[in-house]
Structures are given as structure tokens and as C-alpha cells.
Amino acid sequence: MSEMKKFLYLNRKAPYGTIYALESLEVVLIGAAFEQEVSLAFLDDGVFQLMNNQDASGTGMKGFSKTYRALGDYEVRKLYVETESLALRGLAVDDLMPITWEDEDEDYAEKPSIIPVSKAELAELIAGHDVVLSF
Amino acid sequence: MSEMKKFLYLNRKAPYGTIYALESLEVVLIGAAFEQEVSLAFLDDGVFQLMNNQDASGTGMKGFSKTYRALGDYEVRKLYVETESLALRGLAVDDLMPITWEDEDEDYAEKPSIIPVSKAELAELIAGHDVVLSF
Amino acid sequence: MSTLHTVNKSPYERNALKSCLDHVSSGDTVLLIEDGVLAARKGGAFVSALRDAGCLVCALGPDLSARGVAADVAEGIHVIDYGGFVDLAAAAKRVCAWL
């Protein structure tokens, strides 16, 4: 398993109504141990996965939004969010959770993990990865 | 169980991609024994359930379109099809299966079960039924 | 004789809300639940369709909170809890789910 591959997780679904967001995250966490290059893309309703101030307690379901904030510790540092998807939903990057990673090379400076991209840039991202996992 | 209720089956999904169309039909067949008033409505992708010339053999799945033609024998004689849904999909009533029932009172004359309705008429139908089963 | 319509899908992903709104009668109520509440986020593309629905539009509070949109519900949408859902179902003559 010496080959290095670039994995892209394509997240297009809202959280809680279905389990895909949660179980996608479980793959990301396990996958982080494999030392491949990993990127996450959030588009369409997938952008809702990163909403700030999620509180699922009233529904009886388990909240899992805090896990996104821990992704930096797993060296998952590239969370691409499509700006057209945000705009259609009346959202801006400021409505999303602040997600950061610590850059060891710069005295553990906190850097943002969320990277806004356009549709065209996301199309290029897909074309630049070896494996696309869709959720 | 002496009370007589009007049941409306709301069919909005295409056949084969999911099982809802097939399992909806199974409810209709069982429900026919209960001597309630039964109507079926086909709208949105539900209109594809009634397409003529369905042949599922190449997919490995079981075809079930012939069952719609047998509904008349179960005294299910009202299949409302929304014309706006047909038009958006490039379809006309002629693209659907010929489905008929035999009128005992008119020397077993074959009469069409498919009744084209507009959106507005379908809204009235919903408002005129006691129980709406959605598939 | 009114109907309670439930919509549990995001209007950005599916046609359920549109189809529901095309089939409401006057005096009906539309209740957004599960991912359906995403339509209620202010600034979103479906807020005007809800305003023009011509009937009462409600959204389930616990589902709004889960998705982080409870503080930003568009004007005119009534937020209720599960008890309110029960009351709406009891008050209507029938419940129609747009799945």
C-alpha cells in the first residue's frame, strides 16, 4: 500500500434528515490513518453540514457537528465549500463553523480549514483527484 | 369497521429506481378487499409508473406493470393522472398503458380507468378524501 | 375540511415542497419538518414561494435547531414543537405527506 492517492469526499446532503453526512465523517476519520491526501468538498445541501450553532438535542438524535472542528487534528485540512451553493441558500462563510488547523511550521498558528471555491474550481478539483467518494 | 372512508393513494415516484411504486400497488390490492372507496393519483414522476411497454428483464428486477391493468378486476377504477406532470415529461395519455374496467351495468362495456386531471383538480381530490397514503 | 401537508425534504434537493405548494387548498396548513425546514432559512431561494403559498406555513423548531437555522427563520413562518405538530394534525381533517 505504498501508492499515494488523492481522495475527495463529495458531500451533497443536509445533515440529520439522513445519516449520510454522519457516516461520511466516520469514513474521513478512519481514512485519515491511511496517510493519503484527503480533501472534503461541500456543495448543494452539503454546505448545511458546516452550519454554526447546530443543536440536535430536541430531535432525540445525536449531534455530531463538533467532529468537523476536530478534523484538523486528523490532518484533514482542506474543506472546500462551494460559494454558489451557499448563496442560493442565503448563506455566507460567516454562517459556518470556524474550523481551523494548527500549522506546526509556523509556531502552531491557527489557519482556516474552510476554503471557499466556485463551481468551476470544484469541477477542477474533481478532475484532480484519484478517488471520489460520494455521500 | 362499518364506517366507509375514502382512501387516496398518492404516487409521486418513478418505478424500479425505488420500490415504493411496487409496494404501493401491494397495498392497493390488499386494500381493495376492505370495500372502501379507493382512488389512485399519479403525479410528478409517479406518472412513469403507468408507461406503456415497460420491460424490466434486462435489469434483473421483476416487472410489475401488468398489475396496473388488473386493477379493474379489484374494483379499483379511478386512476387520476396529472396532465401538467405528463406535459413536463414530454408525455401524453397515449404513452400510458390502456387500463380499463368492465361496467356490469352496461353489458360489461370496457371503460377507461385513467382519468386525466389538472393540478387544481388534483388539489380538490386531496381535499375530498378521508385518508391520504403517500408513496 | 382542511388538510395538514407535511414536507420533510430540502427544496434545494427535491421537488416535494414545490409539488406540495402546487396542491394546497385555501385554509390548509403546510408544516416543514426534518430537512424540509431548510426552506425556512431567511435569504434562501424558497422564502418567497412560502410567503406566496396562500396558507399558514409552520416549521418544526427542533429540526430548525438541529440544522443551525433556528435563529434565522424567515418572517411569517410559525415555529412549533412536536406538541404543536400533534395539535395541527388533530385540527386538520387529514394529513398529506409529500415524501
Add this chain to the structure above:
Amino acid sequence: MSTLHTVNKSPYERNALKSCLDHVSSGDTVLLIEDGVLAARKGGAFVSALRDAGCLVCALGPDLSARGVAADVAEGIHVIDYGGFVDLAAAAKRVCAWL
């Protein structure tokens, strides 16, 4: 370096086809499977979007037949079988499913 995009949803019900077409690169192929083949029915509302896709569009024949639309496929859409699906997947660099 091309991508095979699969779309298995009806474009009338979900936004998967639209989202897919918004993200194809030149040289890619779009393959309609399962309920996705409903987009290929001539006269339908999404035929022009497929024509303007700017890439090869294929549809799975057995799925067209199951849904009674095999005889009415819009011009320009290539009908293939499961073996053809395998060939497309092998020829592309990656497969991206629009679920």
C-alpha cells in the same frame, strides 16, 4: 484524465443531474442510470440541458427499457448496456457518482 459521472436520479425529482452538469470538465462522460435515464426521454424538460452539456451523454439501455422509454430516447444520447458501463469506467480516470 477524464471523469465518468453517473447520475441515478430523476431530474424531475432531484437536483443531481443539474449539479452533475454544473461540474463536468471537457472530455468527461455523463452516464444516466436507474431513474436517471428519465432525463433522456424525448420531449422532456431536461433534453436541452443534456444537449448543451458539452460532453458525451450515455444512458443505460436496460434501465430505459424497464421504464418504457427505450423507443423514445432523445437524439444525441448514446444507449449502452452494462458491459458498456464497465468499458466507460475503465476508460475514465475516475468515476464520480451524483447520488
Add this chain to the structure above:
Amino acid sequence: MRFALQINEGPYTHQASDTAYQFAKAALARGHEIFRVFFYHDGVNNGTRYTVPPQDDRNLQKLWSDLAEQHNVDLVVCIAAAQRRGILDANEAKRQGKDGDNIAPGFRISGLGQLIEAGIQADRLIVFGD
């Protein structure tokens, strides 16, 4: 008032079972009756006792089983849907020659007629699905 509920999706994958459960609890708290919960399509998968959800998560099967016991709610799993999806009680297992069963306490397997009957007997039938 008498409510009947239909649940079309399995636990965890879709929210349908969660929403139906919260609805049932709220209805009972308001003094209403839950005449029957009918599990159809993948909904039959709510009725397996083999699930082991994560310890910090809700256990939907147990929530339904407890509700049935405490409030005498009739939990009916559709037999035709259950056969396709591998939900069996002891009788069905014997009849089908299977070596075990997986139905959870408080659930019973019966026919689609139970859904129609629920539609007739209840004041309102509410469908929860995908």
C-alpha cells in the same frame, strides 16, 4: 383522538422513525391514543433486536419497544415487506426454514390489511418516510 402512524424507513438512515417517535410521545402526553404504528418498506428494519447503536446514541428499537409496553401501542411490521428485508419472528422463521429470528419485543408481524384497518379505525393516519 386516535392516531395511526406509518413509518416507511429504517432507523438511523432516515429521520422518519425519530420524527414519528417524537410525534407519538407528544400525542400520548396530550392524552391522545396511538392506535397503531405500521412499519412498511424499509420501516420494518426498526423491528430487529439485533441492532447495537453507539452507546452515546439513541436506541430506536428500544425506544419503540418501551413505548409499546408503557402505552400499549400496537407495533405492526408488514409481513411482505419484512420477508424481502430479513425481519422474522419465530413463526415466520419456522415457516420459511430459517435458523433464527430477529424480531424485537413489542413488535408483531402481520399483513397489509392492518394498515388499511388503521386508516379506517383511526381519526388520522400520518405517514413518515423518505
Add this chain to the structure above:
Amino acid sequence: MRFALQINEGPYTHQASDTAYQFAKAALARGHEIFRVFFYHDGVNNGTRYTVPPQDDRNLQKLWSDLAEQHNVDLVVCIAAAQRRGILDANEAKRQGKDGDNIAPGFRISGLGQLIEAGIQADRLIVFGD
């Protein structure tokens, strides 16, 4: 060429498992290898031996089990997804204190790492879902 398949939905409710099976058969017929089929989300429900589909319908569990036997295909059911949904093998049943198991022949329960490994080892990973 080495293919790996991921199946996200259970049998019968969605066409995903059918399409994946037809793809696998066609790939094998063309001389390709199916390195692994990974069952995730509700896809784990393909791996129960308790299903009894109608006699005139296909038996998806059996089709997969037979394919695994004839072509040495590795059928992996995700353990985390399986626990939520009630799919158990004998080991898991014992570990979780359950009184039986329902895994079908040719299927094995393992971790999500098997999916990542499939993505690394195979030339193409293809996802079938809802």
C-alpha cells in the same frame, strides 16, 4: 483492471444493489477483477441470510453470495454501519451479547479501513447509492 464497488443501499428498496450486481457480472465477463464490494450505510442489509423474497423475484443476497463463491469476490459489510442496522456474524453476536446472527454466506464484517484500502488498491472505485 481491478474494480472496487461501494453499495450504500439495502436490497429491493433501491436499485443500487441490482445495478452494482449487473456491473460486477459484466466486468467479470470482460475479464476484469472485482477486488472488493464494500457494503455501507443501509447497504449492509444486503448481507442478511434472513430474507425471503417472493419466489418469482430475484434473491439479491443469494446472487451476491453465489458471485462471491464463483469468482472469489470479497464482500465486506461495514461493522459500524452493521451495528446500527442489526447485521451480525457469530463473533459480533457473542461480543454484543445477542442470541443469534444473520450474516449470509460469503459476506464478512470488517472496518471502514477496508473501504479506504479498496480505494487505494483498486484502479477504480464505483459508488452505487440512493
